[in-house]
Amino acid sequence: MPATPGPAAEPPWSSGPDLRLLRATARKFLETEAVPHRERWEEQRHIDRDFWRKAGDLGLLCCAVPEQYGGGGGTIAHDLVVIEEQARALELGWGNTVQSGIVAHYLLAYGTEQQKNRCLPALASGEAVAAIAMTEPGAGSDLKALTTQAVRDGDDYLVTGTKTFISNGGSADLVVLAAKTDPDAGAKGVTLLIADVRDGQGFHRGRTLRKLGQHTSDTAELHFDQMRLPAGAVLGEVGRGFAHMMEQLPQERLCIATIAVASIERAVELAVEYSRQRRAFGGTLFDLQNTRFELAECATLARAGRVFLDDCVARHLDGALDTATASMAKWWLTDLQCQIVDRCQQLFGGYGYMWDYPITRMAADARVQRVYGGANELMKELIARSL
Secondary structure, three states: OOOOOOOOOOOHHHOOHHHHHHHHHHHHHHHHHOHHHHHHHHHHOOOOHHHHHHHHHOOOOOOOOOHHHOOOOOOHHHHHHHHHHHHHOOOOOOOHHHHHHHHHHHHHHHOOHHHHHHHHHHHHHOOOOEEEEOOEOOEOOOHHHOOOEEEEEOOEEEEEEEEEEEOOOOOOOEEEEEEEOOOOOHHHHEEEEEEEOOOOOOEEEEEEOOOOOOOOOOOEEEEEEEEEEEHHHEEOOOOOHHHHHHHHHHHHHHHHHHHHHHHHHHHHHHHHHHHHHOEEOOEEHHHOHHHHHHHHHHHHHHHHHHHHHHHHHHHHHOOOOOHHHHHHHHHHHHHHHHHHHHHHHHHOHHHHHOOOOHHHHHHHHHHHHHOOOOOHHHHHHHHHHOO
16 A cells, blocks of 8 residues: 555646646645744744735735736636645645635626726735625625625615624624625625725624634634625626626535645545554554554545546536535535544544644634535535535
């Protein structure tokens, strides 16, 4: 069995020379600029702002944003390469997935030229950090149940409401938020707005939330109290916010599935390395048949997961990734991530319960994958509707 289980060759969607260089750059950057600071970041519960700027200097942010807006001029495949390397480096707390994989694409798809020119260069350089605020205390996967309101007041909107579980919420400068502009219109009454929260008027940043995993992520509550936003802050069309979110969610779920597969492959790799070194019963842990069979099964599932993910990425690059398939990838691969990380963690015995061991962090970080981006139960409902 090879020391590094996983795909026999690199994914076809990341096999170009520019993508190989990007992967090598991201891996080295994370190893040198993230891993040494992880414990401090976990204690302070946020990534240093300087880290964002360094990532921007190397072209690791907003890789799919056209060069005219300060981005890398690539495709979503470039962003996914960086996201895979984050998972491999165990640095899922860095909110690049939100910044580059989600918010930047909302701006590209629905933003005016003025909005793109104002926001995207700052995100690509790391000078600004972005968040997307959908979830509320009483509305998670059910986005139609939003209560945050944006009431028209002359040429402005007054925004009132609370958002919670917001990744990058503790440090965000720009927030794409979903609000009801017509409370009586159901899903057709939801509108997206871009809120620049740096001046703070009408905006209060709540506590940074203590979580099971991803401790370096500044997940926070956001409170809006009659925050005044100009009509030009509307992203896309008034009343089309729910439709815009539905259009973008397949890509968000693809990003989550990418994290899942990269994490699965890393977990199997760590378990193989540990079991070959750990002495037990006169040999190594790997010499025991149960260990070999467990790893054989995990490696097989990892390979199957990789093939499924690669097919989804290829479909998405061709503009053909549908909601049902993205939902399949999101629920199955994140469930598989939790299962395989747990099986690999078991092979570490007591050390698998120690925070100093990467496999322990991976177990804690994995749990939320089945929740954000739409709970896995909702994914199954979406799939069922397509049958």
